[in-house]
Amino acid sequence: MAKPIVVGFDFDGVVAYNPARLARYPISFIKQNILGIHTVSFFIPKNGIERAFWSLAHESSMFPALGVTHLRHLVSEGVIEAHLLTSRFGFLEPNLRRFLRFWNLSNVFTSVTLNTREEQPHLFKERIIRAKKFEYFVEDNWDIVSHLAANLPRRQKGTRLTTVHWIYNIFDRNQPYPHKYPYLEKSLEHIVTGRTIKATP
Numbered sequence: 001m002a003k004p005i006v007v008g009f010d011f012d013g014v015v016a017y018n019p020a021r022l023a024r025y026p027i028s029f030i031k032q033n034i035l036g037i038h039t040v041s042f043f044i045p046k047n048g049i050e051r052a053f054w055s056l057a058h059e060s061s062m063f064p065a066l067g068v069t070h071l072r073h074l075v076s077e078g079v080i081e082a083h084l085l086t087s088r089f090g091f092l093e094p095n096l097r098r099f100l101r102f103w104n105l106s107n108v109f110t111s112v113t114l115n116t117r118e119e120q121p122h123l124f125k126e127r128i129i130r131a132k133k134f135e136y137f138v139e140d141n142w143d144i145v146s147h148l149a150a151n152l153p154r155r156q157k158g159t160r161l162t163t164v165h166w167i168y169n170i171f172d173r174n175q176p177y178p179h180k181y182p183y184l185e186k187s188l189e190h191i192v193t194g195r196t197i198k199a200t201p
């Protein structure tokens with residue numbers, strides 16, 4: 001049997017459907033157009049009150065995304081080796097583990113990596129993806145996707161070692177990007193099809 005495709009998945013907005021993520025668009029619009037902030041930087045909650053609000057905001061990731069059933073199947077068939085890579089901070093781990101148990105996903109992921117050192121999310125994800133050498137990484141945050149697409153290492157021929165799939169939302173869907181998908185299921189279909197093509201001599 002062929003080796004499984006090693007794929008990393010973001011959690012919020014990719015494996016978990018999170019209606020609250022739509023709130024990010026106005027936030028990044030205000031940052032760029034009103035405050036004039038163009039560098040990528042993310043808020044990191046430091047004290048107890050900030051963390052309590054942050055946990056509450058993440059409780060909205062309550063449902064598995066469309067495609068999770070397909071993902072479970074691909075993993076059980078040995079087609080994909082799935083890794084969860086989330087920039088959620090360590091204190092959100094119990095909430096994440098509860099979600100995985102509740103939706104019968106605990107055995108789907110070979111590894112679960114949280115941002116326990118509280119690094120900037122885009123730098124954290126770049127570091128882990130480089131270390132784990134994912135063939136694909138599926139992410140919904142455009143700022144992170146564009147950072148990874150520009151910074152991950154290239155092969156000799158110039159293509160990236162890791163193909164970053166972007167799960168877009170209704171606000172940023174017009175952003176041009178070669179690997180953009182509306183939800184997890186479509187991204188998975190493409191990852192699996194890509195392998196069929198590569199396997200042909």
Ligand SMILES: [Mg+2]
Binds near residue numbers: 010011012013141
């Ligand atoms: Mg996300």
